[in-house]
Amino acid sequence: MTTEPLYVKEAKSISKAKGSLLFVESVPDIRFGEIVDVRLANGEVKLGQAIDISKETSVIQVFGGVSEVDLIGCKVRFKGETLRLPVSKDLLGRIFNGRAEPMDGAPPIVPEDYLDVNGEPINPASRIPPAEFIESGLSCIDGLNALVRGQKLPIFSGSGLPHNRIVAQIMRQATVKGTDEQFAIVFAAIGVSYDDASFFMKNLEQTGSLDRTVAFINTASDPVIERISTPRLALTAAEYLAWEHDMHVLVIITDMTNYCEALRELSAMKEEIPSRRGYPGYMYTDLAMIYERAGRIKGKEGSVTIMPILTMPDDDITHPIPDLTGYITEGQVVLSRALDRKGIYPPIDVFLSLSRMMKEGIGPGKTREDHNNVFMQSYAVYAEGVYLREISTIVGADALTDRDRQYLAAADRFENEFISQGENEKRTVEETLGISWDIFASLPEEELKLISQEFIKKYLPKKD
């Protein structure tokens, strides 16, 4: 493919320009998905991609929109290859835009290879089930929704909730349990405000982690079409670092809602038949192509862990974006507006959050032998407490028994001591489990039905 010279083919005429699409007369040997240069009359060059080709007319999607394109003076040149990311280990410490051009003023990297940004699916039989516990230092995640290497665990948030602060804290603190090994971070900002992007960059800078980070930034003012390529560039970089350089990579993508909106916008432009709420029918597959690039592979040292952030429109978890994401990812961390209003940070909704890979990552040799029991008991105690809180608002606290009041107190302590923690407070998993045990100690011992006697003897704080 590379033996062909560049700029060999040029379209003779453009018949239609609409949104970010150009309809051009086809040239021989055009390839599906190939990259084109759109050279405007004023000399400006825009990048585009052939998204529907036929012998007669081909449809070109232009990165950066079709503003100032005219049908006569504009030239479309086909480059004969698909979108590729130049890669080398020097990616680390660099910042790029959604077209993989450096944004940090430094010269382009000297590539070792050019990789197709769409990647290739991992053979399911080559995967290793993720099982190495990542200590995030947050009790709510480590204790109840443990994250493991190679997992994809999104944060479902709402506008105005502190998802950025939580993710920044995880980026600062995450290590694999038992080692101080830190993650290489690949950060993709999709359609976010300048403030959000700069919050993350400053954060990385202040903690000195910039040199283990690659960032791809597409802000709200950048072309919509580049929102589609940004996560793909980021994951291609992540895969390269993980599979070629044996690194453990944590990919943070914010905000996937903007990605899906872009997908809808482009789909409408192509006049495709919409599915739910105008989103295209292939959105599930499209998202899967992104998220499924997380994983562990037999015989490879590295791993790709993905933590996307998305804001749920109107806090609605059944909206197509969180809904389809939830079907693909291995669980979700859901933020709660109610907890946020109470001033609890991080406001993680324990009942809606779930990590599907948790059971593989915890237990003896990984975290601690009692972790699973403590997880189930903590959950049950908090659930019972919240249920009774609801009842007591209807029937009054006087109608409750002594046992019930103990549960009410336990639920309050759970929110204030277990869920709540400082933004710079890094708790070890032992500390997290310790908090649970302290709360258990305030309940009668026979209430601890989900914990084996052995662990109660060993870990329950003795009452004086």
Next chain:
Amino acid sequence: MGKIWRVSGPLVVAEGMRGSKVYEVVQVGDEGLIGEVIGLDGDQAVIQTHEETQGLKIGENVTPTGRILTVDLGPGLIGSIYDGLQKSLLTLIENSGHFIKRGATSEALSPSAKWDFQPVLKVGDRVQGGDIIGVVPETELVAHKIMVPPDMGGVITELNKGAYTIEDMICRLENNGDKTDLTLMQKWPVRKPRPYRSRRDPTDLLVTGMRIIDYMFPLSLGGKAGIPGGFGTGKTVTLQQLARYAQTHLNIYVGCGERGNEMADVLYSFQDLTDPLTGRPLKEKEIFIANTSNMPVVAREVSIFVGITIGEYFRDMGYDVLLVADSTSRWAEAMRELGGRLEEMPGEEGFPAYMGSRLSAFYERAGRVETVGSPDRVGSLTAMGAVSPPGADFSEPVTQTTLRIIEALYSLDVSLANKRHFPAISWLSSYSLYVGSTKEWWDKIDTAWEDTRNSAMRILQKEAELEEIVRLVGPEAMPEADKLLLLSAKMLREDFLMQNAYHHIDTYCAPKRAHLMMKTMMRFYELSQGMMESGMTVAEIRQSPMITKISRMKDIENDVFEDKVKELWAEMESGLVAR
């Protein structure tokens, strides 16, 4: 030979294709990507491509193969892991590494492995389609019966015995002078159901080891069931449990458009798991098809048909086969995506209007049948499909279409999952039309099954009604009789319906054991009603140590279970006495 005229996603239009047929397999482009003709217009053919089309050029060759898409059936199937087009994924790693490159090929069945063929007929015997000519002991659990392909027949003129590969001739048939050579392998078109002699009623229970299924909503061998559930409701864990422990001869697990890590988990865990009845490794009776969500969309449709064709093949040997498909929604979405590209008139929510008939064509291939050929035998194929309704909204088209086809519904409930009640199968909205047809099976264990089941269902129904009132007035303000019912319902929910998939004993519960557990709980309710009528309060009854003992029944080892339950009953009769 044709040329590519248009490419749009997985859809390719080729010109110069006069003479090709619909559903003919074609090789697209220089890399020979596998495609199927789905429409013809003059000399143009519309082709759905089962592999990624990025980089295809206008004018590249399209080569018709003259055949339609088939499945390779023969020794070597069991324990295999295939992609949606029946390429062996393990061989694919050897051929092209850990990433799936397009155009990469691998054989479904190893051409070099030798199998020990033991004929059961002799030279001179006249055979027809479906007759068993011999056996290959493929694994300890499954003897692979070698059958005459359904459309062949004649007199055996040669019959070999011993070690052969799937390509060697093992038998020669002569029919009016025509000679046909049979090998251990046969091919069958994916979209064509294999023939059978007659249908039988589905009267036998398919034992799954899950109490809520076996006891409350039984499934028959040859039945068809759907499991709809929103994300996080434990759909995949439930299906994996079924594929692990269902008491069938062979299970097929089709992962259609689902998570790669989860598929890896299935593949890994099945390596070590053993069958609870025989103690043999489970992979001796499992076949996996893995077409994860990031693999080409179009192959999703085929993956389901590949699975069911393999299922029918083993059914024809006289076996009971379970096919689990996770998830049919992804399959329907693949149809929608392709329909959109073809600019077809959409039905509801963009799904093509033919989605219903495709789904029913799939489920109708399940059933309990008398197979063709001799000796006479009965086999069954049970189909279970997961449905992933968007937003857990069951009114969406795929769920609603599925409901019209299936006979048993296991509806997964988000609120149960949020309470961590697993399996999150709702007892209020699930149903099974096999309750009547499996009664005869259950009668062999205890004729009281149906009555006991119905009483338990009544208690659970009543609980749901009372829950509303409890929320208003608080549990303590309820009448004593209702409090007792709530106590019993809680026991049924937590100690019977809830089942821990990760507990070494509780993960599989035999029907007899389930029945003993249920009888014990119902007996508790009876005895405590007597206590209540004699003037005791429910608060007093709640103090009984029997409640904890009943909840621990789950943990009792199988071999001592009956003795321990007898002791428990003796204790109940003496401990739960009216004043």
